Amino acid sequence: MALLELVDVAKSFGSLKAVDGVSFSVEAGEIFGIAGPNGSGKSTLFNVITGIPFGPDRGMIRFDGEEIGGLSGNRIARRGLARTFQRETSFDGLTVFENALMGLSFGATKMPAAQAHEATAEALTFVGIDFASFGRLAGELSVYQRKCLMLATAIAMKPRMLLLDEPASSLTKPEIEASVELIRRIAGRGITILLIEHVLTFLMSLSQHLLVLNQGSVLAMGAPRSVIEDPRVIEAYLGTRRAA
Numbered sequence: 001m002a003l004l005e006l007v008d009v010a011k012s013f014g015s016l017k018a019v020d021g022v023s024f025s026v027e028a029g030e031i032f033g034i035a036g037p038n039g040s041g042k043s044t045l046f047n048v049i050t051g052i053p054f055g056p057d058r059g060m061i062r063f064d065g066e067e068i069g070g071l072s073g074n075r076i077a078r079r080g081l082a083r084t085f086q087r088e089t090s091f092d093g094l095t096v097f098e099n100a101l102m103g104l105s106f107g108a109t110k111m112p113a114a115q116a117h118e119a120t121a122e123a124l125t126f127v128g129i130d131f132a133s134f135g136r137l138a139g140e141l142s143v144y145q146r147k148c149l150m151l152a153t154a155i156a157m158k159p160r161m162l163l164l165d166e167p168a169s170s171l172t173k174p175e176i177e178a179s180v181e182l183i184r185r186i187a188g189r190g191i192t193i194l195l196i197e198h199v200l201t202f203l204m205s206l207s208q209h210l211l212v213l214n215q216g217s218v219l220a221m222g223a224p225r226s227v228i229e230d231p232r233v234i235e236a237y238l239g240t241r242r243a244a
């Protein structure tokens with residue numbers, strides 16, 4: 001059964017149709033990739049799915065069989081759907097540990113303080129942040145470490161599904177390789193992943209299905225190899241990169 005299902009979802013800003021009648025479904029346990037040119041509606045799609053900061057204008061969004069379209073971000077998170085953001089978001093004046101601990105307050109599982117601390121430490125260690133860094137201010141971390149912290153904060157929520165918005169942006173090649181490995185390990189925990197990325201090798205190496213958005217609509221969807229060989233995709237999205 002599909003864990004996440006969208007039918008005819010739309011979101012406009014004035015006359016701009018940022019997301020325009022998008023339908024797709026993500027099976028439990030898979031990594032599902034989303035690509036598309038700048039401004040094609042990828043982040044807006046994540047926003048309307050997670051309710052952060054807004055829901056859709058129309059359409060159906062079902063998570064684990066239940067309609068979530070238009071619920072508050074907090075209620076959607078409590079159902080087990082977590083996200084990260086394109087830009088590294090953390091509370092820079094709080095420590096690494098405090099940032100990740102806050103993820104739990106949004107998550108589905110309510111737990112005693114000792115257990116919450118244990119889950120937070122486990123999530124941080126899992127993403128590769130060592131114990132010695134737990135007390136550092138988040139603002140002191142490198143871009144890669146901040147991305148890992150965002151992931152740990154989301155994982156601490158114990159989500160069933162994680163939406164990752166351009167996790168490889170601004171990273172070096174070795175850091176991108178480490179991110180691929182980390183996302184595989186997250187999927188290995190049984191967390192279903194919806195992944196936006198511009199770096200196509202990144203998407204191709206991780207995704208079982210790939211969807212390409214163009215001007216708010218689905219241009220192509222299916223097995224990654226067949227999608228990137230689709231002439232419409234090459235024209236709309238890959239043409240300039242291939243030429244380059």
Ligand SMILES: Nc1ncnc2c1ncn2[C@@H]1O[C@H](COP(=O)(O)OP(=O)(O)OP(=O)(O)O)[C@@H](O)[C@H]1O
Nearest residue numbers: 013016018036037038039040041042043044045086
């Ligand atoms: N809050 C907003 N108010 C007005 N217009 C917006 C808003 N958010 C997004 N848009 C517009 O909606 C369109 C889709 O933007 P979106 O950020 O979803 O695209 P994207 O595919 O994620 O782009 P990128 O790859 O550059 O991140 C763009 O034209 C953008 O300017």
